[in-house]
Amino acid sequence: MTIDWWLLFEISLAGFGTGGLYALTGLAFVMIYKATRVVNIAIGEMLMISAYVFFAFSAGMGLPIWLAIPGALLVSGAFGALVERTMIRPMLGESPISSFMVTVGLSSILVGLVELIWTADQQRLPEFLPSKPIEIGEAFVSPKIFYGFWIAVLLIVVVLLVFRFWRGGVALRATASDQAAAYSVGINVPRVFSLAWVAAAMIAGVAGIVVGSIGGISSTMGVFGLSVLVVVIFGGLDSVLGALVGGLLVGLIEALTGFYIGGEYKILATFSLLVLILMLRPYGLFGTHEIERL
Amino acid sequence: MRIGSAKESYAADTALFDSTTQRVWIGLLAAALCAFPFVASEYWLYLACLVAINIASTTGLNLLTGYTGLVSLGQAAFMGLGAYTVAILQTRLGSPFVVNLLAGGGVAMLAGVLVGLPSLRVKGLYLAIATIAAGVIAHFMFSHFSSLTGGGSGLTVPPARFFGIELDDSFKLYWVIVPVTVLMLLGAVNLFRTRIGRAFIAIRDRDISAEVLGISLLHYKLLSFAISSFYAGVAGGLFAYFFRAVTPESFPLLMSIFFLAAVIVGGMGSILGSILGAVFMTLVPELLKLMVGWLPVSVFGGNAALILSPIRTIVFGSMIVLFLIFEPHGLAEVWRRIRRLFHLWPFRT
Numbered sequence A: 001m002t003i004d005w006w007l008l009f010e011i012s013l014a015g016f017g018t019g020g021l022y023a024l025t026g027l028a029f030v031m032i033y034k035a036t037r038v039v040n041i042a043i044g045e046m047l048m049i050s051a052y053v054f055f056a057f058s059a060g061m062g063l064p065i066w067l068a069i070p071g072a073l074l075v076s077g078a079f080g081a082l083v084e085r086t087m088i089r090p091m092l093g094e095s096p097i098s099s100f101m102v103t104v105g106l107s108s109i110l111v112g113l114v115e116l117i118w119t120a121d122q123q124r125l126p127e128f129l130p131s132k133p134i135e136i137g138e139a140f141v142s143p144k145i146f147y148g149f150w151i152a153v154l155l156i157v158v159v160l161l162v163f164r165f166w167r168g169g170v171a172l173r174a175t176a177s178d179q180a181a182a183y184s185v186g187i188n189v190p191r192v193f194s195l196a197w198v199a200a201a202m203i204a205g206v207a208g209i210v211v212g213s214i215g216g217i218s219s220t221m222g223v224f225g226l227s228v229l230v231v232v233i234f235g236g237l238d239s240v241l242g243a244l245v246g247g248l249l250v251g252l253i254e255a256l257t258g259f260y261i262g263g264e265y266k267i268l269a270t271f272s273l274l275v276l277i278l279m280l281r282p283y284g285l286f287g288t289h290e291i292e293r294l
Numbered sequence B: 001m002r003i004g005s006a007k008e009s010y011a012a013d014t015a016l017f018d019s020t021t022q023r024v025w026i027g028l029l030a031a032a033l034c035a036f037p038f039v040a041s042e043y044w045l046y047l048a049c050l051v052a053i054n055i056a057s058t059t060g061l062n063l064l065t066g067y068t069g070l071v072s073l074g075q076a077a078f079m080g081l082g083a084y085t086v087a088i089l090q091t092r093l094g095s096p097f098v099v100n101l102l103a104g105g106g107v108a109m110l111a112g113v114l115v116g117l118p119s120l121r122v123k124g125l126y127l128a129i130a131t132i133a134a135g136v137i138a139h140f141m142f143s144h145f146s147s148l149t150g151g152g153s154g155l156t157v158p159p160a161r162f163f164g165i166e167l168d169d170s171f172k173l174y175w176v177i178v179p180v181t182v183l184m185l186l187g188a189v190n191l192f193r194t195r196i197g198r199a200f201i202a203i204r205d206r207d208i209s210a211e212v213l214g215i216s217l218l219h220y221k222l223l224s225f226a227i228s229s230f231y232a233g234v235a236g237g238l239f240a241y242f243f244r245a246v247t248p249e250s251f252p253l254l255m256s257i258f259f260l261a262a263v264i265v266g267g268m269g270s271i272l273g274s275i276l277g278a279v280f281m282t283l284v285p286e287l288l289k290l291m292v293g294w295l296p297v298s299v300f301g302g303n304a305a306l307i308l309s310p311i312r313t314i315v316f317g318s319m320i321v322l323f324l325i326f327e328p329h330g331l332a333e334v335w336r337r338i339r340r341l342f343h344l345w346p347f348r349t
Helices: A005-036 A043-059 A065-091 A096-119 A143-166 A165-177 A178-186 A189-217 A223-235 A239-261 A263-280 B018-037 B042-067 B077-091 B097-120 B124-144 B170-191 B195-205 B208-211 B217-243 B255-267 B270-294 B304-326 B328-343
Strands: A135-136 A137-140 B160-162 B165-167
Touching: A005 A137, A005 A143, A005 A165, A005 A189, A005 A223, A005 A239, A005 B208, A043 A065, A043 A096, A043 A189, A043 A223, A065 A096, A065 A189, A065 B170, A065 B304, A096 B124, A096 B255, A096 B304, A137 A143, A143 A165, A143 A189, A165 A189, A178 B077, A223 A239, A223 B124, A239 A263, A239 B042, A263 B124, B018 B042, B018 B160, B018 B170, B042 B077, B042 B170, B042 B195, B042 B217, B042 B255, B042 B270, B077 B097, B077 B124, B077 B217, B077 B255, B097 B124, B097 B160, B097 B195, B097 B217, B097 B304, B124 B255, B160 B170, B165 B170, B165 B208, B170 B217, B195 B208, B195 B217, B208 B217, B255 B304, B255 B328, B270 B304
Parallel strands: none
Antiparallel strands: A135 A137, B160 B165
């Protein structure tokens, strides 16, 4: 059998397209984890909420797209702040398992809310990405995935720059590296926690709107979050670089298995990768190896 | 400890039920459990069986998560393995159900040890996520090894036979499910009076210190996984006999979350907590069903089923969150508080 290189290239591109979105959501996840040490399993559901809010603004209330997107992102940010204040802040100082379980509960609440308000049926988001097919050589890329990828890349770059140079971003990185030290130099750590959740919710919001416009929205959209979980475990929970590399790689692997073996093997491949990486490097590719002392 | 019950020997101090009052209450409870099927309606018997199955599985998860400190989101997968083993043995071989249940527990146990193997290197939340992988892989096996598992449509299980009697309704099944659950509960309670149980607790509290004290981490972590998934496997076997059908969709990730929620709501590291948690988490959805029935029809446009499932999901999630924030030691702690109130009355604690 000869390998059709253009076909392989085409599938890989599609894989990288989804991978970009994984990386973006992974970034939101890592941001929360680094700042607050909370493993947020509800990240997929936060994505879903933003997509539905966008759906309500654009299709439900008939707002134009350029108003609906910022509106949805603002609501997502406010929602992130609300979650942080009411659910995460009271868990400060509790064991990481407890705060993890709080986000498990949160994901359940969000799924229920979406089903209650919008029913469990699949909906379509209004089209806002250009629909002209993209051709690179002989390879053909779906325009939505193509633009989705570039939106993800752009946003990742912006976020990285902001957190490198903006004062609040520096405060966030300081808190992530040493909470007590951050306190002692006058950083308002609880505010940083809020900031991390708001920023992560908004980043997840962008990812949600793009994912929703590619594949439609439904109450099972949170499954996307499972793949993101694999991405961040793969790269290491506290590594931004890991999330980016892991995202692209998981996207690529999913696309390749999906095409060459079959769609139902996708999630199996992802999770086998997860088990493999955990056996070889329990802290992920780029995660910090915590040294335990008595 | 109860006021005014002086212990005069070590045997009395380590007894399972250490006071007369407690023994009387346990006796009353046993009598009530025996009398229950003769007075209860079919619906309540159904619920009682379901609660008993959930108690068995929740206890298993509590051994692992509450006592050993290893968080697992794979309990449903182990239950599934047990259920499928039982279903396959019952349809293919028709072997006695006690053998099937033990085999179901055994298969789940082996899988549990396999999943537990990384637990020495992989810790805390990394482990929790690794057990999600176990669930995904188990689901894949259930739906793809069609020749053995019947694929997506699953298997239909013929009723269990016990001395020639077909256990085909809740009344007859009650006499199997409840004793098995009680046995498993007794086993769990007794486990924590032995070295093994204490080693589990030591590992939970600080695993490195435990190792320094001479507790082999690999040995005891695997043992904990093995016992926990054995419980899940047997519970899964009972599940198969109770619902008489197993499909890959019977054991979703949500079910694992359900059991973890039951452990948290009940109280981590408490057998009483597993019982209370499982009862509470199983009965709340039923209560909701009743309450939705009372709502005026206009509220939901006449379609109760349509809003019942989302409301159930919301209540389920809120319960996890609220318990974690306001009552982190769970219902077992509430129970202890109430008991203390009665003991010490009119003084305050």
